[in-house]
Amino acid sequence: MEMNSAELEHVMDTYGEHLLKMAYFYLRDREMAKDIVREVFISFYEKSNYQEQGKLRAYLTKLTVNRCKDYLRSWTFRHLKLNKERLEIIHTEHDRLILKEEQSAIATAILALPIKYREIILFYYYEELNMREIATFLDLSENTVKTRMTKARTLLRGKLSNDYWEVLSIE
Template sequence: MNDQLERIVDEYSTHLLRIAYFYTKNRHAAEDIVQDVFLKFMEANYEERGQLKSYLSLLTINKSKDYLKSWAYKKLQFETKWWMKTTDQDHLVQQEERSKIGAAILKLSLKYREPIILYYFEEMSILQVAQVLQVNENTVKTRLRRAREQLRPVLEGDWEVLNHD
């Protein structure tokens, strides 16, 4: 079991870290979330049905949403707003923020960021995105369209997705 778990961690940790970071915008929180996801996975009796990546992604999304609702996150937002603390950011954060596309997506509200991440980066179908977010398929389509409209002025010519509505 340890070899199998090690393989799963090696294979999916970067992917899950990216998802958590897109939600939290905080590297340390994203690492904690991914660690919690793997701990929960170890405790669960997961039966392989060829959907492990989706399963772990959904766990990560849910943990990230829980974090965004938590007191710790709200306290951090308050402190950041009032004291404007600056911290050294490591390579992953700098890489994500340097990316023009990633930076533009991070500026979207969560309502529009979620469908963009799930649809374009997780390569989920509209139906799958609707199921994960627990909204109607038409709501997903509308949020994707509005997100692309918000991204278009910033990323015109940089992201080919915006050229195809």
């Protein structure tokens, strides 16, 4: 089945806002969310062999979530969020250098985690999602998310010194 531009426009009008909200909630970056949704529609149009009319929203949502996951896997943690107390004591150039070193060590440790643990840490600590929200996004049970969080914390504690562990406020 060949899709024409009018049909694509209808699909974009119908599902575009939903997909944009989903991508933004996942990424917390409006411009990147727009780019992801554009890529999803381009990919959908180029393949245009989708047949199941009733499940189009679920199909496009899954494509969007997968694109977001791909983006997050490649993200380099340029801006790690630190606890507020830590940010308040950064006054000197020396403090800034130490902060940069801490961010690098934390990012390296997180990037070294297997993806199933890394995404849990990312969503919980950096995107501030709760366990239920993470479970919904990743299509997992809440207990699986909790188990992976425990394992991720254990792995991170093994990779980070106590000083870096405290910076993250993970306890």
